[in-house]
Amino acid sequence: MPLVTTILSIEDAKITPRASREEIYKQIVDDLTQASSVLPETYATANKGRATKYAAKAVLGRVYLTMAGFPLKQTDKLALAKKELGDIIAQEAKYFAFPASYKDLFTIAGKNKSNPFEVQYISGGAGLGSQVPAVQAFQYPSQWSAFQPIDGFDGQPDPLLVAAFGKVDTRKAATLDSGYVDAKSKAVSGRVQFTKFLEKGSTLPLNNRDYSTNFPVVRYADVLLMYAEILNEQGQLLEANTILNRIRKFAKAPVITPANQAEFRLAIENERRLEFAAEGLRWHDLVRTGRAIAVMNEFAKTYSFKLARPIAETDLVYPIPANEMNINPGFWTQNPGYN
Amino acid sequence: MKSTVVEPQRDWADIGFFQASSQTRTLQTAWTNLYSVIYRSNILLEKSTTLNSTLVSQMQAEARYFRSTGLF
Numbered sequence: 001m002p003l004v005t006t007i008l009s010i011e012d013a014k015i016t017p018r019a020s021r022e023e024i025y026k027q028i029v030d031d032l033t034q035a036s037s038v039l040p041e042t043y044a045t046a047n048k049g050r051a052t053k054y055a056a057k058a059v060l061g062r063v064y065l066t067m068a069g070f071p072l073k074q075t076d077k078l079a080l081a082k083k084e085l086g087d088i089i090a091q092e093a094k095y096f097a098f099p100a101s102y103k104d105l106f107t108i109a110g111k112n113k114s115n116p117f118e119v120q121y122i123s124g125g126a127g128l129g130s131q132v133p134a135v136q137a138f139q140y141p142s143q144w145s146a147f148q149p150i151d152g153f154d155g156q157p158d159p160l161l162v163a164a165f166g167k168v169d170t171r172k173a174a175t176l177d178s179g180y181v182d183a184k185s186k187a188v189s190g191r192v193q194f195t196k197f198l199e200k201g202s203t204l205p206l207n208n209r210d211y212s213t214n215f216p217v218v219r220y221a222d223v224l225l226m227y228a229e230i231l232n233e234q235g236q237l238l239e240a241n242t243i244l245n246r247i248r249k250f251a252k253a254p255v256i257t258p259a260n261q262a263e264f265r266l267a268i269e270n271e272r273r274l275e276f277a278a279e280g281l282r283w284h285d286l287v288r289t290g291r292a293i294a295v296m297n298e299f300a301k302t303y304s305f306k307l308a309r310p311i312a313e314t315d316l317v318y319p320i321p322a323n324e325m326n327i328n329p330g331f332w333t334q335n336p337g338y339n
Numbered sequence: 340m341k342s343t344v345v346e347p348q349r350d351w352a353d354i355g356f357f358q359a360s361s362q363t364r365t366l367q368t369a370w371t372n373l374y375s376v377i378y379r380s381n382i383l384l385e386k387s388t389t390l391n392s393t394l395v396s397q398m399q400a401e402a403r404y405f406r407s408t409g410l411f
Contacts, residue, residue, distance in 0.1 A: 003410075004377055007385050024410055031407035038400035051404040059404070063411060153351065217408070296357070307357060315357055321370050322361035338361055 001320070002332075003027055014328040025067055032060040036084075042095060048112045049120040049214075054088045054095065058116035058218040061085040065226055068233075069288030070316070078230050085227045088116060088220075096220040102251050103174035108199050111214045116223065118214035123202075129210030133198035136278055139189055141182035144200040147208035155278065157192050160302070165274055169253040175277045194278045221247055221275055225268060232264045240264060244271060251275070265289070287316050312337070373409045380406035 003019035005027065036056035043050050064081035067074045088096070096114055104110045112118060121130035131150060138154040140147070157176055165172035178192040197213045205211045224243050231240035237260065244267065245255045251274075258264040272285055286292035296311045314337025325332055353363040380402040387395055387402075 001410075004374070005381060005384075005406075007378075007381055028407045028410050031403040031410075035400040035404040035407070038396055039404070040397065051401050056400075056404050056407075059408060059411070063407075066411075305356075311357055315359075318359055318366050319361040319363070321363075321367040323367060324370060325361065334361065338359075 015331065018332055021072060025063070025072070028063055029060065032056050032063065036060060041091070049118065051117060054091060055117035055218070057084040057087050058223055061088070061223065061226055062218060065230065066284070066288045070290045075233075078233055082227065082230045082234075085223050085230070088223050089227060092220070096223075098220075098250060101174075102170050105216075105219070106174065106196050106213055108202065108204070108212050115216050115219045117217040119217060121212055121214055123204035123206065123210050123212035125206040125210055129205060129207075129212060130197065130215060131209040131211070132215050133195070133211045133213070134208040136194040136197065138191065138193050140198070141180050141187070141189075142185070143183040144180075144195075144198060145205070145208075146203075147205065150208055155194050157194060157277075158299070159192075161273065161277060162192055164270065166253060169251055169274065171251045171253070171274055171277070196278050216279060219276070219279075221250075222272075222281070225272055225275065229265075229268050232261055232268070235261070237261060237264055240268075244268060247271060247275060292316055314338070376409035377406050380409065 001018060001024065002013075002016040003023055004013075004016060008016065035051065036053050039051055039053045039056055041053050043052065061081045061084040064077040064084065066072075068077040068081065096116070099105060099110055099114060105114055111120075119130075120128075122128040133145070134147065134149040135153040136155045137149045138156075140149060162172075162176060165175075175194065175196045176192055177195045179188075179190045181188050197215065198211070199213055202212065224247060228240040228243035231237075231243070237258070241256075241258060241264065244264075248255060248271070253274075256267060258267040269285065269289065269291065273282055276282065283292070286295050293311050293313065293316070296315075299305070300307050300311070314335070317335050319335055319338035320332065325334060350364050353359045354365060359366060383402040384399055384406075387399055
């Protein structure tokens with residue numbers, strides 16, 4: 001993609017070439033490094049939700065971890081990620097308290113209490129509300145919401161994800177619902193749907209794009225699990241596993257003991273899937289760990305999903321939109337595998 | 340030079356079924372929104388240098404934070 005760091009004229013924009021991955025990442029790292037050195041550690045109540053020093057460090061940790069994986073594979077970035085994430089963990093007692101239970105992370109009362117950065121939403125019909133609950137689900141009984149989800153989205157949970165939670169994991173009920181009866185119409189629906197970001201029964205929303213729960217950009221659990229992932233890559237399996245099980249204990253899931261580095265990689269892949277279900281992280285996790293092609297082809301096989309061809313490396317990068325390419329036809333090159 | 344504006348017809352299912360193309364509307368929307376973040380950040384960074392306020396450096400750092408998430 002073109003790297004733009006100044007205000008461009010229309011003519012200049014037409015002849016701004018694509019930058020390399022390395023150039024884009026350099027700008028990202030520069031921006032976040034500068035931001036993390038200037039931004040305050042926290043804000044007074046009126047300004048809560050603005051980006052803090054730890055918001056910048058959390059994203060920078062994720063950026064470095066991504067640079068260490070596919071496609072750049074700059075493994076020297078692991079140590080840099082560890083430093084940024086460690087700086088956040090050192091402030092846990094001060095800024096990143098765990099709430100009483102997992103479900104409290106996604107409530108109105110829990111906004112801006114536990115995470116380095118969240119997208120801020122406010123109900124009230126001013127266009128500042130969230131449509132996340134209405135995009136992820138497909139049908140609400142009247143006692144949950146006065147409004148139905150938005151047509152045409154309907155995120156359908158993978159049955160294997162539903163099964164993967166296990167019986168005692170409290171994240172399941174906080175993430176998914178099935179088997180509900182409408183209190184008024186008595187209509188029954190059993191299909192599984194994501195209800196993680198729906199504050200059931202809240203009367204604040206004025207329409208189905210006006211929900212008030214925030215959406216996390218980087219959660220504190222993500223900081224911990226990224227840190228554990230790095231420890232494992234550096235050969236510190238026991239320390240890594242202590243963190244992993246801290247996350248599991250909080251969710252009331254049984255303690256696990258992966259035997260070696262390779263097993264721990266799969267354990268953390270699974271843990272992130274459960275912990276961050278419906279938060280938009282899994283695809284990017286699979287891409288950076290080099291697992292996307294194998295996992296998605298297996299997914300297609302499991303559900304006898306008809307693909308035109310097996311998923312390949314070109315599917316890991318999206319195409320440049322046609323309307324952008326047409327701004328100056330022939331000037332930019334489309335990504336491989338697309339036309 | 341004459342350019343053609345494409346009306347994207349398809350959407351999320353393109354991505355879900357690994358059939359994304361340069362006409363997938365969701366990708367055009369994401370591109371436009373992310374470059375809007377970058378554009379607004381650039382405006383703030385360029386125009387705020389002459390402002391006289393104790394909040395300028397904090398606001399510039401916030402703009403850098405958002406620009407980085409637009410690029411990432």
